[in-house]
Amino acid sequence: MSTSPTRGPAAAPALAEELRISIARLSRRLRRLKPAGPGAAEPLSLTQFAALAAIERHGSMTPRELADHEKVQPPSMTRVIAHLEAQGLVARSPHPTDGRQVTLAATEPGRTLLAEERRRKQAWLTQRLGELTPQEREILRRAAPILDKLSKS
Amino acid sequence: MSTSPTRGPAAAPALAEELRISIARLSRRLRRLKPAGPGAAEPLSLTQFAALAAIERHGSMTPRELADHEKVQPPSMTRVIAHLEAQGLVARSPHPTDGRQVTLAATEPGRTLLAEERRRKQAWLTQRLGELTPQEREILRRAAPILDKLSKS
DNA sequence: TATTGTTATACTCTATAACTATA
DNA sequence: TATAGTTATAGAGTATAACAATA
Numbered sequence A, B: 001m002s003t004s005p006t007r008g009p010a011a012a013p014a015l016a017e018e019l020r021i022s023i024a025r026l027s028r029r030l031r032r033l034k035p036a037g038p039g040a041a042e043p044l045s046l047t048q049f050a051a052l053a054a055i056e057r058h059g060s061m062t063p064r065e066l067a068d069h070e071k072v073q074p075p076s077m078t079r080v081i082a083h084l085e086a087q088g089l090v091a092r093s094p095h096p097t098d099g100r101q102v103t104l105a106a107t108e109p110g111r112t113l114l115a116e117e118r119r120r121k122q123a124w125l126t127q128r129l130g131e132l133t134p135q136e137r138e139i140l141r142r143a144a145p146i147l148d149k150l151s152k153s
Numbered sequence C: 001t002a003t004t005g006t007t008a009t010a011c012t013c014t015a016t017a018a019c020t021a022t023a
Numbered sequence D: 001t002a003t004a005g006t007t008a009t010a011g012a013g014t015a016t017a018a019c020a021a022t023a
Helices: A009-031 A046-058 A063-070 A074-086 A108-120 A123-130 A134-152 B009-031 B046-058 B063-070 B074-086 B108-120 B123-130 B134-152
Strands: A090-094 A102-106 B090-094 B102-106
Touching: A009 B009, A009 B046, A009 B108, A009 B123, A009 B134, A046 A063, A046 A074, A046 A102, A046 A108, A046 B009, A063 A074, A063 A102, A074 A090, A102 A108, A108 B009, A123 B009, A123 B134, A134 B009, A134 B123, A134 B134, B046 B063, B046 B074, B046 B102, B046 B108, B063 B074, B063 B102, B074 B090, B102 B108
Parallel strands: none
Antiparallel strands: A090 A102, B090 B102
């Protein structure tokens, strides 16, 4: 019988299962949140929001870069971008040197909406985080970049 | 202009956005993992796996309890259970006193498969976790139950 | 020939609404 | 009337395959 250690590298499989299930569960819980309020414009899905936030943060990005960044396949990102563009939140422009590529940038309404969503749509999670102890928030704050590191590999 | 603190309760909105995006991205990354190897039986989706694991851990559960536990609606859990039952991984039995309820328990093949999946299907995440520093793993170990607490609210 | 991006199509997961059976 | 579970149906999100344009 294995002794199933709870610490050290050998505990990785047990931690993997716990994390995998916890992440999936919280992901479902978050996705279920009804977006924004009655007065809101067409709401953004989480993927759309993340894509818009990434575009704004990087200044400009190509669809391929976005797909890699958000861990979806290019055709999936095409749909996300189409939606953002239809809403006037991002604008395409031709790549300066490579005719195949497209450059995406946030429009002024896009930046406005982003700020608004940040203020309002994340209310649920913000509220829950506020109910944690400072120590717990600190752990999550340190965990977030590690989760991103895992996503990247 | 707000100063956007990075620590303390007031930082919750910023942390909320970071966590929300990180969780969604890692969730997509994990879901994309191609399950098991060539010799494997019909693979389990992550939700199916989590349900089976919960049933085994609790000894027995009702569909309603499972749905609440995994943050899905009852009809969604019905499908998950139907799949597990069709594969012979869980068995239903009538509730001892309440004729409406159903009791679910893992079968012997179910327990076997669970052990096998634990050993094999989580290889990717286990590998990635093994590449982290012990300090990083420790942070994730502490973060996992906090994520669960967030899911529960 | 390789790469970017798109179109067409299909699948997985989950939800809501309506129904049945039991309490 | 209220609750557990199921059936029927629909929608969101993402994937793969095939194609067009450019390098």
